[in-house]
Amino acid sequence: MTALRLQGATARYNDTAVLKEVSLTIPAGQRVALVGRSGAGKTTLLRLLHEQYRETGALIPQDLGLVPTLSVFHNVYMGRLHVHPTWYNMINLVRPLEREVAEVRPWLERLGLGDKLFAPVGELSGGQRQRTAVARALIQGSELVLGDEPVSAVDLPQAHNILGAINDRTRTVVLAMHDVELALSYTDRVIGLQDGTVVVDRTTGSLSAQELAELY
Amino acid sequence: MPRSASLRTSLAFVAIGLACLASADLAITTLHPWRELGRFTWGLVTPSFQEGGTLGLALGKTVAFALLGVAAGSVTGMGLALIYHRRLVRVSAAFVRAVHELFWALLFLQFLGLNAITGLLAIALPYAGIFAKVYAEILEEGDRSAEPALPAGTGKISRFFFARIPEVWSHIRTYTVYRVECGLRTSAVLGFVGLPTLGFYLDSAFLQGDYSRVGALLLLFYVLIALIRVWLRPWLVPLYLALAPLLLGGSLQVSMGNVTRFFTQDIVPLGLRDGFSWEALGSWAGDLLTQQALPGVVSTVVLTQIALVATGALALAAFPLICRHFVGRPEKVVTHIALVVGRSTPEYILAYIFLQLWGPSMLPAIVALALHNGAIIAHLIGRYADALQLGPDTPRNPLVRYGYEVVPRVYNQFLAFLFYRWEIIMRESAILGILGIHTLGFYIDSAIQNLRMDHMVALLLITAFLNLGIDAASRIIRAHLRLRTTPTYEP
Amino acid sequence: MHSIRIALLAGVLLLWAGPVAGQTFAFTAIPDQDVTRLQDRFGKVADYLEEELGVAVRYVPVKSYASAVNAFRNDQVQLAWFGGLSGVRARLLVPGSRAIAQGASDRRFRTYFIANTATKIEPTESFPSGLAGLTFAFGSKGSTSGRLMPEHYIRKHLGPPEEVFQRVGFSGNHSQTIDLVATGAYQAGAVNFKVWQTEQAKGAIDTDRVRVIWKTPPYPDYHWTIRGNLEERFGKGFRREVAQALIGLSDHPEIMESFSRERFVPASNKDYQRILEVGRKIGIIER
Known part of the structure; x- marks a missing residue:
């Protein structure tokens, strides 16, 4: 992967433009935070990026996109569906194979979910669900992770844990975030959105928390 | 205002029902109908379980046909549900649904013969159409948010089974179990056309006036249905499905020669077999339409409309008896059992019983249809009314409370269920003709007895289109009155 | 998700069909x-x-x-x-x-025309024209003695059954025809003479309520x-x-x-x- 490029991206929702002529380039290996109020266009921007770079990007959607009736293992295993043949996936749906459990377990342990391996996702707390969705994205081993508020439901130590895990696993990261401090400490570049346009685009080092807070 | 529209529609249907009633033959023709009914009731309370082996085998085969047929229908239906957005699939599914299982059985009997496959197809085919529709609706309403998060390159099948099925699995399971119950009823009724299920033995016992054996067969059937959640355990299903073919046994051979002959010769209109001419086709169609199709359609519609109104009346009268706002627990249990019996007994068997007791006219058919369908709707409305919270100022007089508080609040739901069953009542009205009432089934049966497959197939098509017409009318009325039933809450 | 597994397994089981019978x-x-x-x-x-x-x-x-x-x-x-x-x-x-x-x-087979005694039709040697206007039960729609031959004689002496009778029905089989006429569900009917004789020998017929009123000429x-x-x-x-x-x-x-x-x-x-x-x-x- 060389770089992510969006050229004059525009998106509408019910006749309201939610993204107006956004152009940006994200070089490979860069970690980017998208900040801005809700409705500023972060989710839409991530969606566009995901559509364009489906092949290489793993997505952590805002609604998490988990299947509540399946176990944590199964939900995380979904990140591996593309590397296995269909029959193998079916066997794992019916009866998780030792090999795959061993593959999934370390990720859950890293995210503090080791004891929830076979719990149905529907029975988890919001934070646990969020970590399940993160594990599913990380296990894909993609070069790019697109996260929509991936730490919105966890406490601060867990947030550090999650963001650390993401950064360890992946070179290129684009995360929509609302916690300015976290954004500054885990990313190289901050893109601020307001009403569908880019109003801030600076490297992390050149920004202070106050400056960013104005966006909210 | 929606209520007045509902009321106007109801009154119109009642008026049509009454007009039909005036033209219907309702005579009780047996000299001692009540004595026969007494003997029958006595048989029910003194069931004879002699020849238990035969009874067990009949029950076993009934279950085997039902499970295999429903399983095949369910798998096929799921496949079709995935492509249900295609017009061809929707139309085909609607068509196979519109033909009653018993008619399918009669059709397959003609070229597959008395064969386990005939019974299985007769259940699997129409059920596939039903499953396709309902599964498609369930999938439609399911949450699809997991799909975009799956990695690119995930296969279609993996995607479907991981991201979509688990999400709606409980609905699918509930509905499928409900269909197994329907399948048991269908399977039992298939015995009346010669398959080795419950109906076969019921028919024999009835013809011999052996009411104690009839009683035994019916009681076993009720127990089987009442305990369905006990014996239909998920982990037992594979075992059942593995054992079922052994129980059905017999030859599964199908002669392609017979199939080919049926489709290339037998169903060709008689006058056209030696060469096509428009006149021959015209006279063939003219005779068929005026002498069989038209009288058959008229009787079918007359019976349907009367039965529909009777069903509605019965349901409205019976639902308070299972509703906490009107009766206490003990009474509720009694009515509940009565309603379970009413809805577990297939209309066909009810009609058959009343026909034996009262002689052939529309009366036994109306009573049978109203009892079965009325019991189902009363049950659903009773449950619905139970959920209503009545205020502290609710009238103390139960009649006033019924008329002014409860009925107005359940009425639209009631109409939704009733119109939903309209098409089902029509399907059944047609099939009851086999028992001798002159609806379409009578002419179809006659065509079969006269070995006129050309007539049979033409009449079957007419029956199917009549059903599709009623289905469309029902949908228009429900849409007009803004009535709604959800797929899993279907009566 | 236990039952999903079951459903998958069941699908596999459906794929194998039953055995094929030998030469019987x-x-x-x-x-x-x-x-x-x-x-x-x-x-x-x-x-x-x-x-x-x-x-x-x-x-x-x-x-x-x-x-x-x-x-x-x-x-x-x-x-x-x-x-x-x-x-x-x-x-x-x-x-x-x-x-x-x-x-x-x-x-030399025969069909017996039978009638409920309440009709007051007396047994005769010639075709009983008094049948007209009654309700009449044939046997099976495809029966010789219960349908074909009686209809033949009815058409010959009176006309098409559906026009001659007030109501026409098909009982399904001969035992049933006798029952239907005996109970009065139908006033008259046509029945295989063998079945009538067998049932009569067993004492299974209530002769106070149903009796033979005419016998057809013989046929194969x-x-x-x-x-x-x-x-x-x-x-x-x-x-x-x-x-x-x-x-x-x-x-x-x-x-x-x-x-x-x-x-x-x-x-x-x-x-x-x-x-x-x-x-x-x-x-x-x-x-």
């Missing part, structure tokens, strides 16, 4: 009476034939006359005990099939019909063996008694020419 000689019979009585009678016949012919023999019970004809036509059975009409129909549909044996009394009825293509499956001369075995039944009084016949004699297709003609005239047989 199968026969059926038109269901003109109670099923249990038929089971009893033809069960014995199956055992007897198996011994005589040295091949596996199976009786296939069916629910209607048309099913019997269809099973014969579709080669699901190779031999059948037909009535006059069903036999003629079957032979028209299966070229090469032949009538091979009949009961001695089947050469029940007989055994066999398919033509059996030599390669069952060996040379198989048809003759079957015919001989059936006629040999005459030496087994307990089986003959279940048929209410004294003996079986040879039969041929042309014995039933009369039935074919009547069938065509009435329009039941259309080609």
Whole structure:
């Protein structure tokens, strides 16, 4: 992967433009935070990026996109569906194979979910669900992770844990975030959105928390 | 205002029902109908379980046909549900649904013969159409948010089974179990056309006036249905499905020669077999339409409309008896059992019983249809009314409370269920003709007895289109009155 | 997710089909009476034939006359005990099939017209014209003695049944016709004279409520019909063996008694020419 490029991206929702002529380039290996109020266009921007770079990007959607009736293992295993043949996936749906459990377990342990391996996702707390969705994205081993508020439901130590895990696993990261401090400490570049346009685009080092807070 | 529209529609249907009633033959023709009914009731309370082996085998085969047929229908239906957005699939599914299982059985009997496959197809085919529709609706309403998060390159099948099925699995399971119950009823009724299920033995016992054996067969059937959640355990299903073919046994051979002959010769209109001419086709169609199709359609519609109104009346009268706002627990249990019996007994068997007791006219058919369908709707409305919270100022007089508080609040739901069953009542009205009432089934049966497959197939098509017409009318009325039933809450 | 696993497994199980049966000689019979009585009678016949012919023999019970004809036509059975009409129909549909044996009394079969005593119709020698305007029960729609011949005489003396009678019904079988007329569900009906005699001998008929009012002239009825293509499956001369075995039944009084016949004699297709003609005239047989 060389770089992510969006050229004059525009998106509408019910006749309201939610993204107006956004152009940006994200070089490979860069970690980017998208900040801005809700409705500023972060989710839409991530969606566009995901559509364009489906092949290489793993997505952590805002609604998490988990299947509540399946176990944590199964939900995380979904990140591996593309590397296995269909029959193998079916066997794992019916009866998780030792090999795959061993593959999934370390990720859950890293995210503090080791004891929830076979719990149905529907029975988890919001934070646990969020970590399940993160594990599913990380296990894909993609070069790019697109996260929509991936730490919105966890406490601060867990947030550090999650963001650390993401950064360890992946070179290129684009995360929509609302916690300015976290954004500054885990990313190289901050893109601020307001009403569908880019109003801030600076490297992390050149920004202070106050400056960013104005966006909210 | 929606209520007045509902009321106007109801009154119109009642008026049509009454007009039909005036033209219907309702005579009780047996000299001692009540004595026969007494003997029958006595048989029910003194069931004879002699020849238990035969009874067990009949029950076993009934279950085997039902499970295999429903399983095949369910798998096929799921496949079709995935492509249900295609017009061809929707139309085909609607068509196979519109033909009653018993008619399918009669059709397959003609070229597959008395064969386990005939019974299985007769259940699997129409059920596939039903499953396709309902599964498609369930999938439609399911949450699809997991799909975009799956990695690119995930296969279609993996995607479907991981991201979509688990999400709606409980609905699918509930509905499928409900269909197994329907399948048991269908399977039992298939015995009346010669398959080795419950109906076969019921028919024999009835013809011999052996009411104690009839009683035994019916009681076993009720127990089987009442305990369905006990014996239909998920982990037992594979075992059942593995054992079922052994129980059905017999030859599964199908002669392609017979199939080919049926489709290339037998169903060709008689006058056209030696060469096509428009006149021959015209006279063939003219005779068929005026002498069989038209009288058959008229009787079918007359019976349907009367039965529909009777069903509605019965349901409205019976639902308070299972509703906490009107009766206490003990009474509720009694009515509940009565309603379970009413809805577990297939209309066909009810009609058959009343026909034996009262002689052939529309009366036994109306009573049978109203009892079965009325019991189902009363049950659903009773449950619905139970959920209503009545205020502290609710009238103390139960009649006033019924008329002014409860009925107005359940009425639209009631109409939704009733119109939903309209098409089902029509399907059944047609099939009851086999028992001798002159609806379409009578002419179809006659065509079969006269070995006129050309007539049979033409009449079957007419029956199917009549059903599709009623289905469309029902949908228009429900849409007009803004009535709604959800797929899993279907009566 | 336990049950998803089950469902997947079940899907796999559905894919394998059942076994395929071997070479069996199968026969059926038109269901003109109670099923249990038929089971009893033809069960014995199956055992007897198996011994005589040295091949596996199976009786296939069916629910209607048309099913019997269809099973014969579709080669699901190779031999059948037909009535006059069903036999003629079957032979028209299966070229090469032949009538091979009949009961001695089947050469001169009759239909009894019966009426509920409440109708006050008295037994007569000539056709009872008083039937007009009553309700009338035939037997099965495809029966010779319960439908074809009585309809023939009704048409001859009164006119088309649906115009002559107030209501026309089909009881399904002869035992049932007697019951329906006895209970008054129908005022009159037509019944196979053998069934009437058998039921009467057993004391199963309430003669205060139903009685015979007219007997038709004799006509040919029940007989055994066999398919033509059996030599390669069952060996040379198989048809003759079957015919001989059936006629040999005459030496087994307990089986003959279940048929209410004294003996079986040879039969041929042309014995039933009369039935074919009547069938065509009435329009039941259309080609």
